Amino acid sequence: MASIALGPAAESRETPAHLNEPAWVRVLLIGLAVLFLTLILLVPLAAVFAEAFKKGAAVYLQSLTSKDALAAIRLTLAVAAIAVPLNVLFGVSAAWAVTKFRFRGKQLFLTLTDLPFAVSPVIAGLVFILLFGSRGWLGPFLAEHDLKIVFALPGIVLSTLFVTFPFVARELIPLMEAQGKDEEEAAVSLGAGGWRVFFRVTLPGIKWGLLYGIILCNARAMGEFGAVSVVSGHIRGRTNTLPLHVEILYNEYQFAAAFAAASLLVLLALVTLAVKSFVEWRHRRHADALAARERQGALREEAAWR
Amino acid sequence: MRNTSKRLLPGFGLTMGFSLLYLSLLVLIPLSAVFLKAATLSWDQFWQTVLNPRVLASFRLTFLTSLGAAAVNAVFGLLVAWVLVRYRFPGRRFLDGLIDIPFALPTAVAGIALTTLYADSGWIGALFAPLGIKLAYTPIGITIALVFIGLPFVVRTVQPVLQELDHSFEEASACLGASRTRTLWKVVLPELLPALLTGFALAFARGLGEYGSVVFISGNMPMKTEIAPLLIMTKLEQFDYAGATAIAAVLLVLSFLLLFVINGLQRRANRVQRQA
């Protein structure tokens, strides 16, 4: 099964009529989906932006450029910049191990990978307190060496890592599972090395899934509230991430400023999506029909080879 | 052939080793702290804590609302993914971009925004209030918050698979004279089923632990709308770490078992689909 590495839009532009639903079904389905998304997503978002701009654009900008807000933004970006690449590394390697090989305990491994999703954020923070807090297992050791983990950046990074742990792996595993490993095996039997196989054969096929995984992981890393709140210590301008800053503002009855900071997180998420769309668009521009046909031909050759 | 080519591909040692190390450092060791802390209770104390009627009621509420929300998300998430991948319509890209928002938005903000809307005085709540239906501060409100939180899981796991799905199967099915409905039901859905199950499981699991968004909309009434994570918080407020970890440990074990079963189902669906 060849993965046709075309952008999704290009793919369905070519959808022939007999592989499509009747027009009225399409309209109905689109309508249903839009209605659902409106009720669950759009209206709450609109509410956030409406609140954010309630007091005008000046207040909006002002609340985003205050000293504490800027410190919070910096911290949030730093945390995401450390946590996301690490989890991508894990996600890719776990997906490779799980989908390309059979081994005992695979199901156990997968379930353990999922587990951080099910852990209440409160507990996700608490575990690091139990480990690194001053009464924790490693507390005395850390105090002796004057190392700070909880209530400082490392603790915030750790809890963010924990919370966003499964995203990339979870995104890749079903996808790589669906694609099987025939192509990789073919490449290896043709003498390609492991890294080469991964970069040239596997990665092109999973890049959308990987990209989604990164986007999700990043969004969640920046938006995480509960777990970070437990280990942050809430020191203003120091250990407050953007979501914690939102809470502070909200608790000060500065609703407009609070929602302004929240809307910034929404915008950050939208920026990552814009990047994704850009990559998609560039990719499509290059991959013209000719290349597609060439690939098909090559694949047929490859099949013959085997 | 698949079985014999077990070790044809390189990199098992490296990737598995790294994955296991990372998993242990970041998940297993920290989570074991929960169990060790809970183990400082005697059996009696432990059972008294977790079999307390209020705790049981909160477990039931947490499970039912998470399950409800995951089910809603499985149906509508599949629909949304399908519509986004297969159809062209104005605003499609915009909607596609919005799907991830529930992750990016701090859960507390989501909770506040949803409560504002679904309370009796809110835009949406006001539509239902005259019918005598209360949304916020009821289990329905909790479910709404969990649907919001869990939606991206289903859409984003189904979407890539749907994108990479080869049209040739559908083509073949159509050529063999199967109706479109039958093709979708018998050919496309089985292909998507593993991803859909994964999405369902993740949304469900996420719902079990969710705290930030739910506390605002739930009303936190004991026996009625009090979720399990709130009880953990309650215990902590009283410096009862052991009690808190006891409840957490039960939640952990239950969700582990559930995820384990769903993962098993998912793998089986996968195998069936690949043999087909």
Place this chain on the structure above:
Amino acid sequence: MAERQGSIGWQAWRRIGRKAGVVVLTAALAAGLTACGTDTGGGTAEGAKKSVELLNVSYDPTRELYAAYNQAFASYWKEKTGQNVTVQQSHGGSGTQARSVIDGLEADVVTLALAYDIDAIQGAGQLAQGWQSKLKDNSSPYTSTIVFLVRKGNPKGIRDWNDLVKPGVSVVTPNPKTSGGARWNYLAAWGYALKANGNDEAKAKQFIEALFKNVPVLDSGARGATTTFTERSIGDVLLAWENEAYLALKELGADKLEIVNPSVSILAEPPVAVVDKVVDKRGTREVAQAYLEYLYTEEGQTIAAQNYYRPRLASVADKFAKQFPKIELFTIDEVFGGWAKAQKTHFAENGVFDQIYKPK
């Protein structure tokens, strides 16, 4: 073949990947640097240092108070010693904050909602015994009480505690299990019921039960409850700290809300303390001590009063007499025999509060 398949898109990817790598590295470095910078404040030899940093770990309703007070103290300290002092603030639920300090948050001073929470910090060995007698007035430089916030015009005619248990009156208060402020609310109601019923505990329990029957939503924190009452328009009356009620009036509209003072209420004494272990380690005892003591001076008391906390100092209290109507106040020691006991009887596992919600 494999090369060709991915080559076009892959090149773009690699370029992006390289750029992303640079960004990531820079960000990680920057983060590392800021993290290192974090620890440099408040060194050991305080006297010799030009500037010093304090961390004040406090509860939610004191944000505005300490924002103003920190500036005043900084200029006072600069004048007195020539040293620049920056006070970092951390706010949150009182119990949560106490837990953070216990678990290693390096607070030089704690200013919390209940003595019980500071007792817990002392129990963990961070504070010397007898902390509460180290400063005047039970280490509570300012006090507050519990009042009612009702909607403008008081449509339900709520005048006193016994109006709260009437059928059809909806009362908003946060959850005493998770909120320090809510515990004061609860104890104030209990104290009233004892007084009204000639110290009959069973009657008081009935009263509390009836009261909580009228509570539609138990928010987890005091400010959450205020928002539920004001922004979601839920409930007829909000039980709140006096200072919170005034602040809500100021921030959320005096045209929509008004304050009702009950006939009797509790004297809430939010305590402050120096965290011995931390100040000894960081060498900040002198400035931390001065920081808390300055709260008792005329200027400190005035700032407290301006932020709607009842001052202890008679001269300041007289100046603000109009703002704080006379309410008959009882202390927790008089009625409950101290926090530890109140906590155990009412809020601990299977305490009186839990019994209210026991399924029957």
